[in-house]
Structure formats: structure tokens, C-alpha cells
Amino acid sequence: MPNDNLLISPYGGRLIDLCVSAEERDDVLAEASRLPSIQISMRSMCDLELLATGGFSPLTGFMGRADYERVLEEMRLADGTLWPIPVTLPVEKSHFGSDRIVLRDVHNNPLAIMEISDIYRWDAEREALAVLGTTDPHHPLVAEMARWGKFYAAGRLRVINLPRYYDFTDLRRTPAEVRRLLQAMGRPNVVAFQTRNPMHRIHEELTKRAAAQVDGSLLIHPVVGMTKPGDIDHFTRVRSYRLLVEKYYDPGRTLLSLLPLAMRMAGPREAVWHAIIRRNYGANHFIVGRDHAGPGNDSTGKPFYGPYAAQELLAHYAHEIGVTMIPFTELVYLKREGRYVTIDEVPPGAEISSISGTQVRDEYLAKGRLLPEWFTRPETAEILRQMYPPRHRQGFCVWFTGLSGAGKSTIAAILNVLLLERGRTPTVLDGDVVRTHLSKGLGFSREDRDTNILRIGFVASAVVKAGGAVICAAVSPYRAARNECRTMIGSDQFIEVFVDTPLEVCEQRDVKGLYAKARRGELRGFTGIDDPYEPPVNPELTLTTTDVTPEENARKIIRYLEEKGFLEG
Numbered sequence: 001m002p003n004d005n006l007l008i009s010p011y012g013g014r015l016i017d018l019c020v021s022a023e024e025r026d027d028v029l030a031e032a033s034r035l036p037s038i039q040i041s042m043r044s045m046c047d048l049e050l051l052a053t054g055g056f057s058p059l060t061g062f063m064g065r066a067d068y069e070r071v072l073e074e075m076r077l078a079d080g081t082l083w084p085i086p087v088t089l090p091v092e093k094s095h096f097g098s099d100r101i102v103l104r105d106v107h108n109n110p111l112a113i114m115e116i117s118d119i120y121r122w123d124a125e126r127e128a129l130a131v132l133g134t135t136d137p138h139h140p141l142v143a144e145m146a147r148w149g150k151f152y153a154a155g156r157l158r159v160i161n162l163p164r165y166y167d168f169t170d171l172r173r174t175p176a177e178v179r180r181l182l183q184a185m186g187r188p189n190v191v192a193f194q195t196r197n198p199m200h201r202i203h204e205e206l207t208k209r210a211a212a213q214v215d216g217s218l219l220i221h222p223v224v225g226m227t228k229p230g231d232i233d234h235f236t237r238v239r240s241y242r243l244l245v246e247k248y249y250d251p252g253r254t255l256l257s258l259l260p261l262a263m264r265m266a267g268p269r270e271a272v273w274h275a276i277i278r279r280n281y282g283a284n285h286f287i288v289g290r291d292h293a294g295p296g297n298d299s300t301g302k303p304f305y306g307p308y309a310a311q312e313l314l315a316h317y318a319h320e321i322g323v324t325m326i327p328f329t330e331l332v333y334l335k336r337e338g339r340y341v342t343i344d345e346v347p348p349g350a351e352i353s354s355i356s357g358t359q360v361r362d363e364y365l366a367k368g369r370l371l372p373e374w375f376t377r378p379e380t381a382e383i384l385r386q387m388y389p390p391r392h393r394q395g396f397c398v399w400f401t402g403l404s405g406a407g408k409s410t411i412a413a414i415l416n417v418l419l420l421e422r423g424r425t426p427t428v429l430d431g432d433v434v435r436t437h438l439s440k441g442l443g444f445s446r447e448d449r450d451t452n453i454l455r456i457g458f459v460a461s462a463v464v465k466a467g468g469a470v471i472c473a474a475v476s477p478y479r480a481a482r483n484e485c486r487t488m489i490g491s492d493q494f495i496e497v498f499v500d501t502p503l504e505v506c507e508q509r510d511v512k513g514l515y516a517k518a519r520r521g522e523l524r525g526f527t528g529i530d531d532p533y534e535p536p537v538n539p540e541l542t543l544t545t546t547d548v549t550p551e552e553n554a555r556k557i558i559r560y561l562e563e564k565g566f567l568e569g
Contacts, residue, residue, distance in 0.1 A: 006188050007179055008284040008322055011276050012058025012081065015175055018112075018159045019052050028160050032110045037102035038091060043144075045105055045163050046225035046262035047087050048112060050277070052159040053174040055259075057280050062089040064118035064154035072130040075269065082320050083276070084269040086131060090148035094119050101153075110160050117155040124148070132266050137483040138299045138537075140229050141264050144487065146480040147454075163260070168224075168238050173257045179282040181255055182217055189216030191326065192283035194274050194292070196227040196263065198240055198384060200376040202331050204248060205340045210287055210326050211253060218254045219283050220245060226262040228295055230490040234258075236387045243379040257281075265295035267305035268313035275314055275323040288314055289328030296491075299537035333374055361492075366391035366565050391565030395464035397489050398557060400473040401482060401536065402499030403528045404514060405506035407545040407553075411499065412473040414554035422558075422567055424469045429456050431474030444525050450481045457485030464493050469566075477527045479534045495564075496539040497557060503528050505546055 020028050040048070050056045058081060063071065066078040068086055075084040089103075096116070103112045124145045128135045137143045165172055173181070182190055191210045195203070199220075211218040222241060224234040238258065245256045261277065264270055270293035275286045292310035297303055314325045330343045333353045346352065355364075355375050364371050368390040371381040388394075398415065400408040409430055419426050431452075435442065438455050442448040453476045460470040476482050486494040506528065507515040518526035525531045536542075541560055543553045561567045 006183055006186070007190065007282040008188075008279060010054065010057045010175070011279045011321070014057065015054030015179075015280065016051070016057045016060055017054060017176075018060070018157045019162070020158050020160060024158075025160060028113060028158055029110065031100075032102045032113055032160065035100050035102050035113065036096050036098050037104050037110070038096075039104050039106055039108065040089065040111070042106075043226055043262040044089055044103075045111070046260050047089075048103065048157075048159070049163055049260050051087070051157065052112070052162060053176070055175050055261075055277055055280055056087060057175075059083075059087060061114075061157045062152070062154045063087055065120040065152075068120075068122070068152065072127060075272070082272070082317060084131075085264055085266060085273045086127065088122070088152040089114075089154065090122075091119070091151050091153045092149040094121075094151050105163065109164075111163070112157050112159040112161075114153065115156040115158075116153055119151050119153045121150060122152050131264070131269060132304075134298065134304060136298045136304075137480045138297070138486075139265065139295055139304060140487045141266070141295075143480055143483040147450075147484065167235065168242075168258060171238065171242070171256060171258045172260070175281045178219070178255065178257050181257075182219065182282045185217045185253055185255070187215065187217045187253065189214040189285060190219055190283040191216050191285040191287065192219045192221050192278035192281065193287045194278075195220070195222045195241075196231055196237075198232060198237055198376070198380055199244055200371075200380065201333075201374065202340065204244065204377075205331055206328060207287065208249070209329075210285070213326075214285055216253075216285065218249070219278070219281065220249075220254065220256045221259050221278065221281065221283075223261045223263055224258045225260040228263070228265055229487040230492055232384075232387075236383060240380040240383045243383075244377060247379070248377065263293060265293055267292070267294050268309045271310035271314045272317055272321070275318075275321050275325070279321065279323050284322060285324045285326055286314070287326045287328055301538060335374070338374070362391075362565070366394075389467070392568045393467060394493065394566065395467045395469060396493045396495060396561070396566045397460045397464050397470040397472060398495045398497055398561075399460075399476070399482070399485065400471070400497045400499055401476045401539075402501060403503060403506045403533055404475055404526075405509045406499040406501035407509075407543075407550060408473040408475075408499050410550045411497075411543065411545075411553045411557075412471045414551055415557055416471055418554055418558050419469055419471075419567075424567070426469040426471045427460075427463045429459060429470060429472045429474075431456075431476075434474070446478070446531075450478060453478075453481040454484060454488075457481075457488045460485070461488040461490075464489050475527050475533070477531065477533045479536070482536070495541065495557075495560070496536050497541045497543060498536045498539040499543050499545060499553075500535070501545045 070076050070078050071086050077083045099116050102110050125135050128142045193207050278286050288311050290307045294305045311327050318325050331340045335351045335353045365388045439452040442452050463470045517523040518529040527533050562569045
């Protein structure tokens with residue numbers, strides 16, 4: 001029998017378990033049927049599952065104010081325990097007419113009863129700056145936070161049901177289950193590998209070397225909850241992980257298991273958080289790469305976080321967490337020798353082969369080419385080729401934004417004809433038309449305007465995911481809502497077109513007389529007059545209309561789509 005204490009202990013000393021017993025379950029379900037309830041988001045559902053099963057040990061529930069405040073300011077819980085990321089439950093109201101509420105999923109299935117002990121107002125800008133280091137709405141979580149409820153609720157949780165999955169059920173394991181399997185492998189050292197992307201040969205080589213270096217087991221632990229918008233879906237990724245592990249890894253020292261985590265893309269703080277979570281699953285070593293959990297570039301085109309900031313912060317706290325940071329060593333492929341070596345082992349004059357992430361997307365997947373075998377296993381290359389058609393068969397969204405009267409609809413109408421000429425049949429979502437049908441009944445408050453724009457974004461995202469082309473033409477005055485639409489649709493498929501027409505020109509063109517009414521005070525909250533228009537910071541295209549015809553502008557967009565591969569030249 002293996003030693004029960006072989007692995008590192010959970011963070012805080014024990015695994016938290018919030019699930020009610022089988023004997024209690026019927027009584028708790030009956031109680032839930034009589035209580036008020038709320039539906040929680042996918043993010044909160046992921047958090048609830050990891051709270052319930054101990055993945056977030058030592059947390060025993062969503063954070064109350066005392067823990068939350070100290071986490072923001074010091075990366076510590078109220079009792080001083082290191083913890084870098086808030087785990088909170090956003091709600092719309094400050095009271096529910098009961099001190100107990102039922103948490104339900106989107107299908108209204110009961111998940112848990114919360115006995116509310118704390119409801120407090122929070123500040124999205126303050127939290128974003130503290131945790132993410134930015135308030136730039138190009139950060140996907142910043143854009144998302146703008147839509148959360150204005151209060152956080154906390155209290156004792158009695159979990160009735162964990163979220164139910166129908167995919168890869170044999171790979172979905174609780175921390176306790178993962179620990180039992182690692183324990184049976186008989187090695188006290190466990191190296192965890194975090195991934196939200198496909199694994200290529202370089203990842204395979206690195207993970208094998210890391211496990212051998214510490215004579216340990218390897219936990220390949222991909223995130224399948226919420227990752228960066230636009231990432232390859234987990235169905236595709238897990239199919240490739242499974243094939244790799246079954247064919248190319250030692251089954252006696254390798255475990256593949258899925259992690260239902262909702263990532264925050266918080267860079268350095270998130271790296272520390274990931275290490276703590278992996279300790280709860282039994283790992284005492286954790287591989288961290290360049291820009292770990294980084295969301296890419298900000299509105300100015302610069303990375304949100306430094307390339308080694310995550311490694312440095314985790315190394316600083318590694319002793320306190322009890323998890324050793326293993327840096328992702330840069331490996332290169334020696335073409336003539338057919339092997340990988342570290343960058344400092346390259347012989348003078350050796351021929352090196354390399355492919356960047358951009359080349360993978362643009363030179364191979366976007367063009368329907370198989371990735372070379374030295375770079376990735378044939379099984380992975382084939383799965384990616386099947387799931388990701390060439391760029392000219394992928395969906396995209398051209399999103400026009402600008403003041404009323406700027407010329408958006410006119411250019412959009414011409415673009416529609418030009419795309420039809422090229423064999424693409426676009427879905428056109430014009431702001432005025434959408435308000436007549438999809439958004440009938442909405443007013444012009446900021447909240448209603450955001451709702452209208454997000455409805456357009458939701459429809460556009462569904463069309464793009466199905467491989468279709470979408471043209472959206474709406475004032476969409478607020479950056480946060482536009483960036484949330486970018487997140488829904490996918491940054492690579494979202495083409496923001498700023499129609500930059502001066503206000504005075506828009507007023508001259510105003511055949512409906514709306515600007516004049518706004519100037520007289522007959523229309524309140526009119527964009528550009530008494531309500532702000534927030535121009536894009538870094539749009540894909542900026543068009544002017546006082547010196548360029550609508551047709552010329554439409555053809556500029558066509559050329560851009562050709563350059564990006566969405567249209568064949």
C-alpha cells in the first residue's frame with residue numbers, strides 16, 4: 001500500500017469539502033424548493049465547483065468583505081494566508097427577502113444553498129487596477145466586470161449538486177481523486193503543467209524533462225472552464241492531449257486530468273494562484289512559461305504584463321506556498337540532428353528550426369497546411385487541421401462605430417454588395433433595424449444602450465462561430481460594451497472600423513433633425529451632444545468621410561480583409 005502522506009498536504013492543511021452528504025441531500029433539496037433563488041454565471045459556477053471540492057482550499061466559500069479587501073491590497077486573506085485572486089459572487093441586489101438563497105445554473109438546476117452573512121458593494125475599477133494592474137477595456141476581464149452585479153454576496157455554502165458535464169467525464173476529477181491517483185504512482189514529487197493551448201513537441205519535451213529532473217510524476221492539468229476569449233476550444237484541445245498522453249508519455253508517471261477553472265488572465269497574480277490550486281491537487285512543482293496567464297496586448301499594442309513577471313512573482317512566494325517554480329526553458333530544434341536542446345546548448349553554426357505562435361495561426365492553420373512533424377505530433381496536426389478551416393472559410397465581424405450621421409450605414413451597405421460579389425453572404429445588423437426588432441422596448445439610458453449593443457454582439461458571435469460574415473453598424477458609443485463584443489466574437493475575428501466624421505459634419509447631414517432636437521433640449525442623452533462618444537483607442541481601421549467616398553472606404557475594408565486572409569485575393 002502506498003504511503004497516505006506521500007504527497008504534499010493541501011494548502012492550509014486539509015481539502016475543503018462543501019458538498020452535502022447523500023443522507024442530507026433530499027432534505028436540502030426540499031429546503032431549496034421553498035427559497036428565493038438566483039442564476040449564477042458560468043464563471044461563478046466554475047468557482048463554486050472548485051470551492052466545493054477543495055480546489056480553492058483553504059477557502060470555505062465566496063469571499064466576504066474582510067477577505068476581499070485584504071486580497072485586493074495585500075494578496076492575503078484576513079487571517080494572513082497568501083491568496084492573490086478574489087473569489088466572489090456578484091449579485092444585483094443588496095437583499096433578497098431571506099437570509100438564504102439558492103444558487104442555480106443557467107438551466108435552473110439547483111447547485112447550492114447560501115446562508116448569506118455578508119453583502120457589500122464593490123468597485124470594478126478599483127478591483128481591476130489592484131488585481132489586473134489595468135483598467136484598459138481591452139483586457140477581457142475588465143470588459144466583463146462592467147456587466148457584473150453591483151454587490152458581492154458571501155456566506156456558508158451547502159452544495160447540493162456539482163455542475164454536470166457530458167464530455168470527457170473520465171478525465172474530470174476532484175482534487176481528492178487526483179491525489180489518490182498520484183499517490184498510487186508512488187512518487188512524492190509531482191510536476192504540474194498548466195495549459196490552455198494545444199501541446200506541441202516542445203511542450204512534450206519540456207514536461208518530460210521537468211518530471212525527470214525531480215524524479216517525479218507529471219500532472220498535465222489543462223484549464224477547461226473559462227480561458228482567454230478566442231482560445232482554441234477545450235473539446236479540440238482535450239482530444240489532442242488524450243492522444244499525446246496515451247501514445248507518447250509513460251503511463252506509470254503521467255496523469256491527464258481536467259481543471260474546471262475560470263481564468264482571470266491576471267498574469268503574475270494568477271501564476272501564484274495556479275500554483276496554490278495545483279498544490280491542492282497534489283503537486284509541489286509547477287511549470288511557468290513566459291507571460292503566464294497573460295491576455296496579450298493592451299489598447300496601445302503593448303503587452304499587459306512583462307514576459308517574466310509571472311515567474312518572478314511566483315519564485316518570490318514559492319517557499320510560502322510550498323510549490324517550486326520550474327521556468328519554461330526555451331528549447332529549440334536542431335534540424336540536422338533531429339533533437340531539441342536548450343538555447344544555450346546550440347552548437348556554433350547549427351541550423352535551427354522554429355515556428356512562432358503567429359506563424360502557426362497565419363501560415364499553417366489559416367492556410368489549411370499541416371504543421372510539420374518536428375513541431376507537433378501528426379495526431380495533433382490533424383485534429384487542428386480538421387477543426388480550424390483556412391482563414392478564407394472562417395467567420396468575421398466588421399463592426400462600424402461612430403457618431404450618428406457619420407456614414408456607417410452607407411459604407412456598410414456598399415461593403416455588403418462587395419462581399420456578395422466575392423462569394424460571402426453577410427448578415428447585416430444595423431443599429432436602427434435591430435432596435436426595431438431585437439431590442440424593441442429599450443430606451444436610451446447607458447444601461448439600455450449597452451444591452452442593445454451586447455445583443456448585437458451576441459447575434460454576431462453566433463454567426464461568426466458558424467463561419468459567417470457579419471456587418472454591424474451601430475453608434476455603440478461606449479468602449480467597454482464594444483470591447484465586450486470583441487471578447488464574445490473573438491479578437492482575431494473582430495474588425496473594429498471607426499468612422500471618424502466630425503460632429504459638425506454629422507449635424508449638417510442630419511436629415512432626421514435629431515441633432516437639432518438635442519440642441520434644443522427636446523432629446524435627452526443624445527450621443528455627441530449631452531452624452532459622450534468614446535472613440536476607439538486602437539481600431540483595426542479608421543475611416544474619414546469628408547475627403548473619401550463611401551465606395552472608396554468600403555474597398556479599403558475589402559483590402560484589409562484580403563490582407564488578413566478572410567477573403568481570397
